[in-house]
Amino acid sequence: MKQINLLFLISLCSLILGCKDKKPNIDPNLTFVSKQIPGILPYFKGALLDPYWSEDRDLPSDLKRILNLSLVSEQNKTFDLDEYPNHYKIIVFFYAKCTGVCPMITSNLIRFLPKLKNQKKLIVLSVSINPEEDTVEELKKYRSRYKIEQSNWIFLTGDREQIHSLARDQFSADVKFIKGKYDWKDFVHTENVFLLDTQNYLRGVYRAKGTGDLERLVAEYELLAGK
Numbered sequence: 001m002k003q004i005n006l007l008f009l010i011s012l013c014s015l016i017l018g019c020k021d022k023k024p025n026i027d028p029n030l031t032f033v034s035k036q037i038p039g040i041l042p043y044f045k046g047a048l049l050d051p052y053w054s055e056d057r058d059l060p061s062d063l064k065r066i067l068n069l070s071l072v073s074e075q076n077k078t079f080d081l082d083e084y085p086n087h088y089k090i091i092v093f094f095y096a097k098c099t100g101v102c103p104m105i106t107s108n109l110i111r112f113l114p115k116l117k118n119q120k121k122l123i124v125l126s127v128s129i130n131p132e133e134d135t136v137e138e139l140k141k142y143r144s145r146y147k148i149e150q151s152n153w154i155f156l157t158g159d160r161e162q163i164h165s166l167a168r169d170q171f172s173a174d175v176k177f178i179k180g181k182y183d184w185k186d187f188v189h190t191e192n193v194f195l196l197d198t199q200n201y202l203r204g205v206y207r208a209k210g211t212g213d214l215e216r217l218v219a220e221y222e223l224l225a226g227k
Helices: 002-020 101-115 136-145 160-171 212-225
Strands: 043-045 050-052 070-073 078-080 088-094 122-128 153-157 175-178 181-187 192-196 202-207
Touching: 043 202, 070 136, 070 160, 088 101, 088 160, 088 212, 101 122, 101 212, 122 160, 136 153, 192 212, 202 212
Parallel strands: 088 122, 122 153
Antiparallel strands: 043 050, 070 078, 070 153, 088 192, 175 181, 192 202
């Protein structure tokens, strides 16, 4: 019995000493601590869009944020995000010939957007993930089909790589590849819409296929806008 205990102790010591030489393999996205702050919407970090609360002016550099976006609107005009420095943004990804989730999201937004108060500093951006086919004319037809008249709802097309990089890197609506070949139809189509503040930081994620989360969008937009 004593021999067994001695061998156990030797093995345990070896394990402990060996562990000291190895650095723990910890996902960097799990190394931050953030405590929810009542009355303040979170920011977001990492591929899983982990919420991050902060009252500090100096924010971490890895928060989800759009630094710039230059595309083309359904009016065939260049759209530059920098031209809306004091606006809140709601962003949704779609494509005009979608027969699945896109029509439901568009219809639900048509119903819920009028509930948002004080839209003078709000723009809604529907960004096509199939820009090669979603030309300016196709976007005009889509807008007309749904009878969307509000001027602060803008439909966008443009450079495929810019759009897919935006969707993948900032909103985790990833772009997958089949056997090494690009195929936009393999885009992981999210039902989410995204709320950005005036500094273009991501501040809210909402499922728009149904209506329950859009009620939260209405409440949180009012909280963010301070109205």
